[in-house]
Amino acid sequence: MRFAATVTPSEARFAPILLRGPISELFSLVSQYEYDGIEVHLRDPHDVDWDEMDDLSRRYSLPVTTLGTGMAAGMDGLTFSDPNEGVRRRAVDRVKEHIKLAARLGSAVTIGSLNGKIGFDAEEANRRREHHFSCLKECCTAAAEMDVTILLEPLNRYECDWLNTLEDTLTVMEQIGAGNLKYLADTFHMNIEEANIGASIRSAGISLGYVHLVDSNRCGPGQGHLAVSDVLRALMDIGYDGYLSFECLPKPDADRALRNSLSYVKTLLDKLSS
Ligand code: LER
Ligand code: MN
DSSP states (O other), rough: OEEEEEESSSSSSSSOEEEEEEEHHHHHHHHTTOEEEEEEOOSSGGSSSSHHHHHHHHHHOOOEEEEEHHHHHHHOOOOTOOOOOHHHHHHHHHHHHHHHHHHHHTTTEEEEEEGOOOOSOHHHHHHHHHHHHHHHHHHHHHHTTTOOOOEOOOOTTOOSSSOOOHHHHHHHHHHHTTTTEEEEHHHHHHHHHOOOOHHHHHHHHHGGEEEOOOTTTSSSSSSSSOOHHHHHHHHHHHTTSSSEEEEOOSSSSSSHHHHHHHHHHHHHHHHHHO
């Protein structure tokens, strides 16, 4: 398993991201902490210089694992389930730009907060699910043409009112039927929504494309009450060899969160494999 750190060049404070700053400093820092990859959250992919990102990724031998898109929802109000067609169009067009950048960098694109909400009215909720389906399908088709994977991330009930569990996600994935659509398991959300995190990971099997390894309090693994070794054991059981990305709060500070998360998880993995 490989390790990624979450970063953003955006000033936005609401997302659980380890490092913020100019993109060149972010690559330099993450490589100093000896991570294998870097997960970059971008409100709009044109907020950064694509050539510069490509150069930095090569210079530091640091693959961009996935592009986070949630800031497009949080800052610009763009979602796939919005009742307004113009908003949905802008959401899809925005994600298509993330997809182009991802194709350039060899990364995936995450869809989490962009899934949006559906509300309580049954008919309206059905319409919004259909809107979501059309938008996600269009993005998966565009991504497939460029060999890009889309990671579908369910969020906990306080952030999303319909796509919360592995089961919800597998249902959507089955409806879409795209080979380049994978499940992103975020253990912070799973800790709230899944009855048994290890069992869910085992039942996800090859649908699993990426992991946000975060503790129960959204701090780095080892700082809360998540049974991290159960999660790692389940990942080992299904032969997961992708990234574990620490999408967590920079607490007590970014330096310690980056250092301690990595050493804590590496030590557990060593114990589990011996
Ligand atoms: C995005 O990866 C995520 O987990 C969201 O909860 C961020 O708000
Ligand atoms: Mn997440």
